[in-house]
Amino acid sequence: MAARLENxxxxxxxxxxxxxxxxxxxxxxxxxxxxxxxxxxxxxILPFDHAMFCLRTLREIKLLKYFQHENIVSILDIVKPATLEDFTEV
Known part of the structure; x- marks a missing residue:
């Protein structure tokens, strides 16, 4: 477990x-x-090859925060990096 959770x-x-x-x-x-x-x-979500893919995924996740249904997992929070340069994973 330690190796997978290191970062x-x-x-x-x-x-x-x-x-x-x-x-x-x-x-x-x-x-x-x-x-x-x-x-x-x-x-x-594992690192993306390009920041644009990361931003697209983040946009979709933000939209999912507004869905409230028993068959959809609720999103409570999104942890983002401090700078765009560090934005390679969600």
Whole structure:
């Protein structure tokens, strides 16, 4: 687990617990949202070849935040890097 989570930045409000899945597009971890104590899943999408693809994916994720349905996983937060140069993954 340590090697897969070495560079996993989930932001200050989340404490990573364990890796729960891996696939072609990224890694999913279980975590605790420290401000609420809520158990959450965090998906880290692997680095993109070009920043434009990352921005497109971010746009789609932002749109998903507005969907509220029992069959759609809710998005609580998006952790973005401080600068565009560091923006290679979501």
């Amino acid at each position: 996993f930045n989930a932001g200050d409000d989340y404490k990573i617990v364990d890796v729960i899945g891996e696939g072609a597009y990224g890694v999913v971890c279980s975590a605790i949202q420290q401000s609420t104590g809520r158990k959450v899943a965090i998906k880290r």
